[in-house]
Amino acid sequence: MTEKVGTIISTEDSPTSEKISFVLEKPVNKEQFVEYDTEEGTAIARVSRVKKSNIFYHNPESVSESAKNNIKLQEQFPTDEREQLVGEGRILGIYTSELIKRPSFPPSPGTDIRLADKERLRDFLGLDREGLNLGDIQFQDLEARINVTKLLQKHFAILAQSGAGKSYLASVMIEEILDRDEEKGNVGIVALDPHGEYAGFGKDKEYGDRVEVYRGRDIKIGLSNISSGKLAHYFPNVSTAQKREIVKIISEMRQNMRNGGGAYSLKDLERKVEEADMDKKTKRIWIDRINQMKSMDLFGLYDNPSFDKVEQGKMIVLDLSDIINYKKKQIIAAYFGDRLFKARMNGKIPPFLFLVEEAHNFAPENRSSDVALARSVITRIAREGRKFHASLGLISQRPVGLSTTALSQCNTHMILRVTNPNDLDRIKQSAEGVTSDVIRSISGLRVGEGIIVGEAVDYPAFVSIRQRNSEEFETGKNLEEAAAEYREKMEEEKDEIDAFM
Ligand SMILES: Nc1ncnc2c1ncn2[C@@H]1O[C@H](COP(=O)(O)OP(=O)(O)OP(=O)(O)O)[C@@H](O)[C@H]1O
Ligand SMILES: [Mg+2]
Incomplete structure (x- = not known):
């Protein structure tokens, strides 16, 4: 049995079969999972609000009166003793040994509230002991291990504003796939990488032997x-x-x-x-x-890389960072996407994950198909890929600019911090299970925190993304560093000139 943290109380609008309020003996966090026993089974609820209450400060007149008269309530009364932490929770479901069902009755006031049991919560969220470990379920001592089939078969999208940690999360996922035991069933990865964010894997001590990086200038189409x-x-x-x-x-x-x-x-x-x-x-x-x-x-004469390089537990990176020509990048994406999909349809390559960074550039919403050359291939994999175990992972900082067809086929959304209201609207429309409550939380996420919704989890789950094992590849200095470096270089040059004079 897990630790007791509080007791259900009766308030004006709770308990109901959806909502509980409870006075807390031990603090809990918003979004944390708690549980309590009912006759039907163990109910799991998510903390939706935690507030402080104190009977001595309920009445505005008496508080303002004592303030006016310079009377400190703390000195007159044992106010501290009466401070209460009150939690509110949304009841998600009742867990019985066979199934999870909706509660039909409210719990009784006085019922004990406990921290959610780890094993129960894992089942409840639809996590998988053998799944990809992306980090921890927030405030819970539980690894966010995502089932590979549920995540990949119906595609996923990683959405967040710039700098929120999209590529970092994708790298964690890549590590998990590269490290995955082949007997458990694994895919090959092809990463379309316009900024060279995954090129570092090629040189990595740990992963380098399983990764081949193709620089733009070496990529060829037969x-x-x-x-x-x-x-x-x-x-x-x-x-x-x-x-x-x-x-x-x-x-x-x-x-x-x-x-x-x-x-x-x-x-x-x-x-x-x-x-x-x-x-x-x-x-x-x-x-x-x-x-x-x-x-x-x-x-050229032949493809480089050739599609038969796709192997389970390995990754091919198409590093386009040295290509300036927009059309060339589009053709590479369109051609290799198509090649991969067809090779998979013919059973020539294993199930694969096609990871597309800057997906809004390769599958944009509002651009002519004469310019957006790769869009039709990406939307085709999005629509038909599942039958052939050809999976897409779309990564974008501009969900608004991303093809609706492609995005709507991504059945799992991993959302990191987003504050732009248009992007938030788009996410709300495209992802099931993204309630207004979740939307509010998304803009408050910090770097390294995310929420997973959709196919891969049975309930939206807040995740602290784990640290990556591979070395982070430096993709850019910040402006101050670049400016300082430039100044240093200029001074060195000046010193050299002075030395000559
Ligand atoms: N889970 C995490 N743990 C620790 N640091 C992280 C985590 N996620 C991101 N960061 C740090 O935040 C910074 C930005 O992350 P990242 O490059 O993944 O962002 P991004 O969303 O891909 O941005 P962009 O849209 O510009 O490509 C990186 O320097 C990275 O080290
Ligand atoms: Mg990135």
């Missing part, structure tokens, strides 16, 4: 894998007639390849277009596009 449909998608605004010409050329080249001719390059394609019998304007358009492709330095 041109022979690009169908004419994809080409027209990546380089849009061509007429049907112009498209027909390239379809002809590409199908011929692909046929030749299937007959043993080998993969072809951009130069080969250029030559074919040059030689082809097509009108001047069409030729110019395609040559122009081929030149655009050349300048991207992306299309």
